[in-house]
Amino acid sequence: MAAKVLGYNLIGIITVTLTILTYNSATDGVWVIVPLIVFCISYYLHKAIISWLRRRIISNHLQTKKKKKEKEDRKREEEWGRYIKQRDQRDFEQIEKHRMERERQEKRMRRKNYKITRWLNKMLLK
DSSP states (O other): OHHHHHHHHHHHHHHHHHHHHHHHHSOTTHHHHHHHHHHHHHHHHHHHHHHHHHHHHHHHHHHHHHHHHHHHHHHHHHHHHHHHHHHHHHHHHHHHHHHHHHHHHHHHHHHHHHHHHHHHHHHHHO
16 A cells, blocks of 8 residues: 555656646647656556555465465474374383283293292102
């Protein structure tokens, strides 16, 4: 909005200045036509510049938004990867814990069986 107002003020100043200059230096009738031509050229040039700036700002905004989304997606993927690794590590630790517990139980059972067989052998040999 400020750019429009500034542009219109600039167009008005240029038109008035050229009108005065043309009026002071030109022949009859030219000072009426030249400011209109200058005003039209300035106005359409101003519209083109404002349009270009809008497109530029919008495209920059969209690129920034896209980069931000890509960055968030990468961050989310990295967090997911860390979560998967931690989960796999916990699963591995639980599996290892159960394996160790089974080995302990097997050792206890072997000792118990050994004691029982030894006791039975003693009883049978007597």
